Amino acid sequence: MTQPVPTVHGQCDDRFAGVRAAFEENFRERGELGAAVTVLVGGETVVDLWGGWADAARSRPWEQDTLVNVWSTTKGVTALCAHLLADRGLLDLDAPVAAYWPDFAAAGKEAVLVRQLLSHRAGLAGLREPHTVAELYDWDLTCARLAATEPWWEPGTRSGYHALTFGFLVGEVVRRITGQLPRDFLHQEITGPLGIDFAIGLPEKEAGRAAELVHARAARGSEQAAAFDQLPPVALAALLNPVAGAAEANTPEWRAAQIPAANGHGTARAVAALYGIFARQGRAGTHRVLSPQAAERVREGQGRCRDLVLGAGFQHDTETALGVWLSGTNGSYGPNPRAVGHDGFGGSCGLADPEADLSLGYVMNRMGPHIADDPRKMALVDAVYSAV
Template structure:
């Protein structure tokens, strides 16, 4: 059992117990958890290791790629613009991003992007990892893609495309990608330790992502059942086990999938929402 650091209010002792059980019963390597109530920090715990070799302890300021948790901060950028009257959630996306109107998307509204209802769950042509790392390439592909279903009629998870779609609207209005806008308007002024991608100067604080080896048979069976929409959303391109630990992934801006921060930062950002 690794040593657990930080503090936990007595009334939330169950959170500490559950956190410890992740290590004793579920094979947790390293982790952190922070809980805010009415702006006050009532739980702030961390422990374990930041690498598979167990050479680096998880510290108070250890950063981790938080995957889809970055969708919230991406949405926050859009909501800040809406709050300032610069973004109309009921306006067509093409009002801000004219190229997006291609292939039947002229009626897609900004709120459809935010609620996974645009039909653009992913590009309709294959992307390579190198192309995923290029903002302009991904946005051009998404703008040219026909919706996978009639926009606004149903919801379907925009696993990777969400960050580019919402983020490009932010860029068209402000001239800044969501990472720069978030830093300028929110995380910088408030001292929140969160970025899209990760500056090379901060990699010494980064936790290695360690995934269990997949059950090949179960994985193959799952792939056989996946619809073309699911493939477009989740596997275009397939990131694999290694990509998120590479410098290329960290250097890119993929707001729906490569936000990096501490548990404390995530709690602060979602507290704002």
């Protein structure tokens, strides 16, 4: 059903008028509620648009500084922390995780490598024992359970999407090296010095700027049960242990927690700036965050396969790099197969294309049913590449 297009604010270079048209069409044809998109080319802003509503009641307009939970788009930012430590010689991506986190060696995991954490190939896509959302807020408990559990498959042989566990696994390695949890390390080393409006979790003082997440229409009970029946046990563990959605993410408890795979809060500008570090050979403006070699290492493919968790939803093979996904032949991040990015549950996206010197951040609050490649995101990506 066609909906009226709310006033779209911001700026868009004439060359990228198609991106504005796609952004407006998302409201008119694809059920957008509130959203923002930013595109950087050569480090310069060529698109910076926002519009719609920050709440389901349509009482708060989406502003240029509205923050929103971006779910798994957070993963690329958490990976950036690990790559910064590797670039400084403090973390060896080819070392066993247990070299930094001794307890992790339990249950046959003594040979699991750091790069396997970053590439969803560690076999730890989900916990085997029930784990509640409240327990997810307990960093020490969650990490202790991950350290004690056995892998679902032989580490290094396949990828299986570590939907929530990724952030605790990579984040605990960061903590073991620096003494800081990922939120604090990110702020001290990257977002604070660069003035990037992004945080893992949401500081209480910023709650007034946060958009309300709104879930997609729930499937009927029979449809949902049929979908779950098709999932293998590892996918159920990864995606449903615990179940977390808009209702949980809108609570003060979720926002206060550190869930570095899923509760980053930021603007489209912030997402474009952070993924822009990967696109610009490690630079953010005049500031060098990573060496060119470290930035290039981020997109080293770790093996193309049918993902053990997402395979039922994707009818094609995918390839993880080191904390992000390669666009590959399916073009999730545009036509360059070596472009990288990460989608967030429900629609958000960060994209980095070093060959085009381009990055994109897209954030929204009406969650679609897609884990990746939401039609709204793909419309924006296609429009961007039609202009470059």
